[in-house]
Structure formats: structure tokens, C-alpha cells
Amino acid sequence: MIKVAIVDDHKILTEGLQNLIEESGIASVVGVAHSAAECRLSLGFWKPDILLLDVGLPDISGLDFCKEIKDHFPEVKVLALTTHNEYAIVRQMLDNGASGYLIKNAMSEEVLEGIETVAKGETFLCHEIDLLMKRSPEKNIWLSDRERELLRLISEGLTNGEIADKIFLSPETIRGYRKNLLLKLGAKNTAVLVKMAVEQKLI
Structure with a gap:
């Protein structure tokens, strides 16, 4: 079973995600943090396969934190989960080592598909972001x-x-x-x- 950890400061969202993932039968949630600082303390113990990471954390930019995680835990795959759908932010997140990008209003199926795809070592972009990345950056x-x-x-x-x-x-x-x-x-x-x-x- 895929082990997932979640870092997001919206408690309602993390609870919903946790339920969705646990009930899916494809993955289990090994830990939840509401800030980068909390995540730093626990990541070594959780040993997740995938980290669902919010770009807008209260204490550090998720963009920087993604790079930090990949430097210290290269085996952890980062799946960005955010409200940001600007081309530059998606590009930067992927450049910093994220394996996938989900928008918070993505369908439940997309979230689970994202987890499964990234766990296989592939890159996953939810539908909206996939369309965005196919357009040229100037128009975005x-x-x-x-x-x-x-x-x-x-x-x-x-x-x-x-x-x-x-x-x-x-x-x-x-x-x-x-x-x-x-x-x-x-x-x-x-x-x-x-x-x-x-x-x-x-x-």
C-alpha cells in the first residue's frame, strides 16, 4: 500500500483528504502536518512514499520546501496540492523536484489517480494544469x-x-x-x- 503524508495548513482539507485516501484502499495516511516546521520534525519517522504538499504554507514557500525535501529525502515523491494555477508557479514547483501538481478543486478521482501515477515514478498533472502547461507561457x-x-x-x-x-x-x-x-x-x-x-x- 502507498504511504502518504500531507502538509497543509487547512485542517478541514487535510481531514477530507485523509478520509478520501484511507477509504480508497490504494493508500494510507502515515502523517499530517500543518506547517513546514511540523513536517521537518516528522518526515524521517513517517517515511512516506508520497508527500502531498501545499504551495502556500504559513512558515515557508512550498516551492522552497519542495526543494529542501528533495535534497534531504530524494526518495520521497512530492505531489503539489494548491490553489495556485499560474504557469510560473507550476513550472518552478516541477523544476524544484515535484512529481505532480493538483489543484485543490480537483475531483476526488484525480487526487487518487495522482497518488497512484506518482507512486509509479511517473509525472502527474491534473486536467486543468495539463491544459495550462500545453499553452505557451507568454499567453499565461x-x-x-x-x-x-x-x-x-x-x-x-x-x-x-x-x-x-x-x-x-x-x-x-x-x-x-x-x-x-x-x-x-x-x-x-x-x-x-x-x-x-x-x-x-x-x-
Whole structure:
């Protein structure tokens, strides 16, 4: 039987997943953690075949945590389970070693199919993500008006503090927006971000 561990801070979701997996007869849940820190403490004891990992953990990005898990426990297969369906995040997650990607509103059958497929050593993308990855990345960038405005201000060379003053938000919020833009566009740093924004006529 496939051994599964779950890392997600939504308790209702983890309970539902646990029931679904236990009742399926194909796998059993050997552990549940609600943060990366909790998972770090237990992963060595659980020894799961598959780790269902949320991308939006409260204490660390699931993208970084996926890489960390693969570095320390290369035999554990990571199956991302998330609300994020942006091309750049999926790409990054797979590049960091994930074996599959599920959207949280995926059908129960897809979740179980994902577990079985990844356990066999294959890659699994749920239907919605499979379609997304088949389209070209340029067409997948959708920015809100606020993100476009922020991108324009960043390209003018303004600091987080200056942007915050200009659009009446806290520097902390601007930092979050900036990080999100880097992720969405798959840019390594601000210079690359600005270059891509100009090339793809996003500003």
C-alpha cells in the first residue's frame, strides 16, 4: 500500500483528504502536518512514499520546501496540492523536484489517480494544469491593474518605500506584491522583471 503524508495548513482539507485516501484502499495516511516546521520534525519517522504538499504554507514557500525535501529525502515523491494555477508557479514547483501538481478543486478521482501515477515514478498533472502547461507561457501572464501599476513604478526605479507612499500601501504589502510578480513572470530578480515587462509589453 502507498504511504502518504500531507502538509497543509487547512485542517478541514487535510481531514477530507485523509478520509478520501484511507477509504480508497490504494493508500494510507502515515502523517499530517500543518506547517513546514511540523513536517521537518516528522518526515524521517513517517517515511512516506508520497508527500502531498501545499504551495502556500504559513512558515515557508512550498516551492522552497519542495526543494529542501528533495535534497534531504530524494526518495520521497512530492505531489503539489494548491490553489495556485499560474504557469510560473507550476513550472518552478516541477523544476524544484515535484512529481505532480493538483489543484485543490480537483475531483476526488484525480487526487487518487495522482497518488497512484506518482507512486509509479511517473509525472502527474491534473486536467486543468495539463491544459495550462500545453499553452505557451507568454499567453499565461495575466496581471491585475494594481500589479501593472506596481510593475510600472518598479521599472521607474522606485524603492518599495517610495512605491508604498505613492499608492498608499505599506512597504510590507509592496514587498509581497513584488515577490508575487517575480513568481508570476518567472523572473530571477527585479532587473529581469523589468526587462520581461518591457519585452512582453506588460507596461
